[in-house]
Amino acid sequence: MKYFLSFLIILFAVILQVSFLPHFKIYNVIPNLFLLILASWAILRQHREAYIWGFFGGLFLDLNSQILFGVNTLSFLVSALAIFFIIKNFVNVNNLVSKIILIFLASIFYKFVSLAFLILAGFFRLYSWFQLSKNFIYLIIIEIILNIILIFLVYPFIRGFHHFILRYEERRKV
Amino acid sequence: MPKFSRHPFFIFILAIVLVIFLIVFHLTGILKPIENLTVMIVSPFERGISAVGSKIANTFHFFGQVKNLSNQNKKLEEENKKLLSENTTLKEVKRENQLLRSQLDYEKYATRKLLPAFIIGFDPYNLLQTVVLNRGEKNGVKKDMAVSASGDILVGQVQETTYTTSKVLLIIDSHAVVPAQIQSTRATGLVRGEHGLGLIMEMIPQDEVIQIGDLVITTALGSKFPPGLVIGEIEEIITSENELFQKARIKSPVDFKRLESVYVVLE
Numbered sequence: 001m002k003y004f005l006s007f008l009i010i011l012f013a014v015i016l017q018v019s020f021l022p023h024f025k026i027y028n029v030i031p032n033l034f035l036l037i038l039a040s041w042a043i044l045r046q047h048r049e050a051y052i053w054g055f056f057g058g059l060f061l062d063l064n065s066q067i068l069f070g071v072n073t074l075s076f077l078v079s080a081l082a083i084f085f086i087i088k089n090f091v092n093v094n095n096l097v098s099k100i101i102l103i104f105l106a107s108i109f110y111k112f113v114s115l116a117f118l119i120l121a122g123f124f125r126l127y128s129w130f131q132l133s134k135n136f137i138y139l140i141i142i143e144i145i146l147n148i149i150l151i152f153l154v155y156p157f158i159r160g161f162h163h164f165i166l167r168y169e170e171r172r173k174v
Numbered sequence: 175m176p177k178f179s180r181h182p183f184f185i186f187i188l189a190i191v192l193v194i195f196l197i198v199f200h201l202t203g204i205l206k207p208i209e210n211l212t213v214m215i216v217s218p219f220e221r222g223i224s225a226v227g228s229k230i231a232n233t234f235h236f237f238g239q240v241k242n243l244s245n246q247n248k249k250l251e252e253e254n255k256k257l258l259s260e261n262t263t264l265k266e267v268k269r270e271n272q273l274l275r276s277q278l279d280y281e282k283y284a285t286r287k288l289l290p291a292f293i294i295g296f297d298p299y300n301l302l303q304t305v306v307l308n309r310g311e312k313n314g315v316k317k318d319m320a321v322s323a324s325g326d327i328l329v330g331q332v333q334e335t336t337y338t339t340s341k342v343l344l345i346i347d348s349h350a351v352v353p354a355q356i357q358s359t360r361a362t363g364l365v366r367g368e369h370g371l372g373l374i375m376e377m378i379p380q381d382e383v384i385q386i387g388d389l390v391i392t393t394a395l396g397s398k399f400p401p402g403l404v405i406g407e408i409e410e411i412i413t414s415e416n417e418l419f420q421k422a423r424i425k426s427p428v429d430f431k432r433l434e435s436v437y438v439v440l441e
Contacts, residue, residue: 011216014298018306019220022296023227025431028371029300048185055189059196063213064220064295066304066333066341070197077189114299135371139300 002165009161010053013037014060029139031146032107033154034061038076039106040151040158042083043093054080067114068121075114082109103151107144111136210337217339220294221308228434235432286400288325288437289313294339303347303367303430305330309438310338318398320439323428328352328392328403329436340438345405346373346430353397354405356382357389365390365405365424373406373424380420384411390424400439 013034021030034057042050058073065072083106091098091105115136199205239246295306309315321330321342330342331350343350346367354365354375361382363375375390388408394401406426413420 015216015220015223017298018295019224020227023224023231028431030296030298032298034298051185051189055193058193060212060216061298063209063216064297064306065299066297066302066343067299068197069200070193072298073193073196074190077186077193081186115301136301143300 002168005161005165006049006053007056009037010034010057011060014057014064017061018064026146027138027142029142029146031150032110032143033150034058034076035079035106035110036103036147036151036154037158038080039083039103040155041162042080042087043099043102043155044159044162050080050084051077067118068123071114071117071121071123074117075110078113079106079110082106082113099151099155100148103147104144107147108140111140111143206336213336214338217294217306217308220306221292224292224294232432286325286439287441288322289315289440290435291315291321291340291438292435293433302349303344304333305342305344305433307340307342307436307438308338310340311335312337313438314440315340315438320392320399320403322403322437322439323433325437326402326404327426327428328399328405329426329428329430329433331399332438342436344430346371346426352399352405353393353395354390355393355395356384356408357391358385359383359388362393362395363419363422373426374412375408375422375424376419378420378422380413380415380418382420384408384420384422386411403439 017030017033021033024030038050038054038057041053054076055073058076061072061076062069083102086102086105087093091102093099093102196205200209289309291307291309293305294308297304307315307321315332315335317332317335319332320328321332323329328345330344332340333343334341344367345352345365348367350367352365353362355362356378359382361378361384363378365373365375368374378384386408390405390408392399392401392403392405404427406424408422409425410423411420412422
């Protein structure tokens with residue numbers, strides 16, 4: 001039940017990201033909904049589950065993406081690891097400002113990790129990356145702003161789901 | 175002490191190893207049946223959600239444009255009159271052309287076979303301009319086929335196909351390169367995307383005279399695209415005497431942000 005519902009949420013988030021959000025592009029940019037879900041889940045739950053979410057979400061996104069297969073999955077897995085590292089060592093996620101800082105860092109980290117994978121795989125040549133860099137910085141700034149705005153919607157929803165799962169787990173123990 | 179297999183880092187390493195295997199399986203084509211099945215199950219939901227998103231976005235867009243509607247209407251009416259007169263002349267030229275061709279026993283124009291398709295997904299990575307169509311191998315879609323809007327305006331090229339869907343690279347993406355020519359002068363060049371922001375025609379010889387408003391079309395020379403598809407019209411000439419070639423900014427008649435349905439050029 002827990003895994004089935006989690007799977008449905010991952011699938012729904014991916015469909016929203018590839019089919020719904022692109023209709024509302026702001027300056028040609030869409031927020032990274034799945035990263036927000038992953039970060040929210042990492043704040044509320046354990047490492048293991050966030051890796052599993054990152055793995056399946058990344059795979060679904062890879063199926064819809066034109067960039068090299070596996071880049072989204074690897075980027076989400078590494079980002080999940082980074083999010084845990086930030087939560088454990090730098091950010092106390094109990095207040096709002098901390099959550100905003102976490103999303104800010106996670107967004108930058110995800111973008112640079114995925115870009116590094118793409119350059120390593122030869123998808124973006126290094127010189128075209130330099131050509132891109134101005135556009136990339138503008139893109140990432142807008143994406144960070146959108147991610148920070150959207151976390152106020154995503155986090156309460158994921159928290160609600162987390163409480164539902166907790167109640168379900170307690171009932172099963174009884 | 176927890177077992178190593180339950181250690182979070184173990185799960186992370188396991189997932190990374192699994193992804194590497196999946197990448198290898200994907201590249202060798204072993205995963206293709208599973209990918210086809212997954213896409214086949216998910217794509218109807220994507221189409222539904224995309225349609226809902228498009229309707230909501232169009233409603234917002236409509237209310238945002240209400241102020242300009244009157245001006246736009248006037249412009250369109252004038253353009254319509256102009257096009258109507260052009261169309262009458264062209265019909266006459268077409269009839270004459272057909273007559274002359276039949277008299278000369280000239281080879282007939284090949285008519286394009288078009289397959290209508292809906293856009294059901296967009297690339298989640300903001301740096302790429304690609305879309306997913308609800309048509310795939312079972313509908314006769316193959317890699318490298320051109321994709322057009324309104325039948326004759328080039329919007330992209332098929333990059334990858336599954337049994338039921340296909341991924342299309344839009345011409346506004348920086349990876350897209352289209353051999354093109356200016357319709358009036360036949361001057362050739364290459365049209366490249368500008369990171370989703372527009373189109374640039376490069377490699378136009380310096381001795382060619384180009385003008386704002388010239389129509390740019392696809393050429394058959396060294397190209398996988400069918401000839402004669404409209405790419406756009408020249409809106410700005412970027413030329414410098416020190417350079418070997420001229421450049422021009424191209425304006426496509428297609429609003430790529432509001433693209434909902436397209437045609438795959440099958441033949």
